[in-house]
Amino acid sequence: MRVLVQPQPFDAGALLDGFGAGAGAVVTFTGLVRGDGGLVALDIEHYPGMTERALAAHAQAAADRFGLDDVLVVHRHGHLPVGEPIMMVATAARHRRAAFDAADFLMDWLKSRAPFWKREIGPDGPRGWVEAKADDEAALDRW
Amino acid sequence: MRVLVQPQPFDAGALLDGFGAGAGAVVTFTGLVRGDGGLVALDIEHYPGMTERALAAHAQAAADRFGLDDVLVVHRHGHLPVGEPIMMVATAARHRRAAFDAADFLMDWLKSRAPFWKREIGPDGPRGWVEAKADDEAALDRW
Amino acid sequence: MTLDVLYFAWLRERIGAPRERVETNAATVGALVAELAARDDRHAAALSDLSAVRVAVDQDLADWDTPLAGAREIAFFPPMTGG
């Protein structure tokens, strides 16, 4: 299990090199900054200390619940220009169902329970904080 | 959209470089040869011509159905030692649900509709053809 | 008409060849299977349990009822195990 919280870009290829050795199925999810409506960047604030603890606890919960061989979570904070990866989760399991479900579960959790807050930056500067979506909260009830 | 059918290993990092530019969510699924029960390798036979056509048709079907920004399918054939990647699908979409569902859909389809056949190779040589799983057939009914 | 008939995986092994040219007037895939199975023991063995056999006509998955009019390439193989 590996959890990384960092401002700098991550090298997905390097992080996944050897990930899930012995497993039959590896699923990754990568979230990127979308340039909707002239968005220039996202500023992502987080709660140092709690972030790492919460990510590790939920990565472990996913590993236990879905019988994962391995799990990886990396999430950036700070100033992230449009097009850049924000975060990635990777799950490794014997079979595809567990790997898919664990990644899906982790993402639903991350969206509304990991202590990150996004602020939109337009061409003229900060626009406002991204509001939590009711859909994201509802998605958690599936698990 | 990109579809590759090849015997040689693929470089996932290179294939995914720039994949899904402009999208908010990228999901990848990678299948690897698991060394269960002393398995040494898989020999994968395919139907040249039909394989490429069928993969392209279903990648396009997934793109249309889930509104994908991009889709990639790479599948190897020939002699694949334990631990090596067999195949990968990647899906890019605005939001995570579409990217997850499209990858899941493509995998269910690939498992029982793409013209590949796996033979298990043990330490003493070929053991037999892998039998199709009723679970894999049933998984297709979800869509 | 003349058809290219292809075999994959254990069907190829039982038939003993990956492909053969077949001259036939069969109207459907099912009629072609009956003709092939009547040829010799190898064909009969390979095509004895059709629940374990899938077919493609000109590289599209097909059924026993699929007509052969205009077809060029027929392939028989076990249920697929990709991914």
Added chain:
Amino acid sequence: MTLDVLYFAWLRERIGAPRERVETNAATVGALVAELAARDDRHAAALSDLSAVRVAVDQDLADWDTPLAGAREIAFFPPMTGG
């Protein structure tokens, strides 16, 4: 007891500081919120709509009913928007 009280995102902006030291005898998170809201206009504004506020006690998500006995660090923030 002395607590470190942390604020994130727009709560931090409305309060005007990322953290403060608070001396309190509040028994629960809810009681602490009431004390803080009574301090000044900034606190009152930041904590006026609690449906938009989440809380963590010693870095675990908590509720308004969560007791503060033994706690060191309380954080207030909007609903999270990670991923």
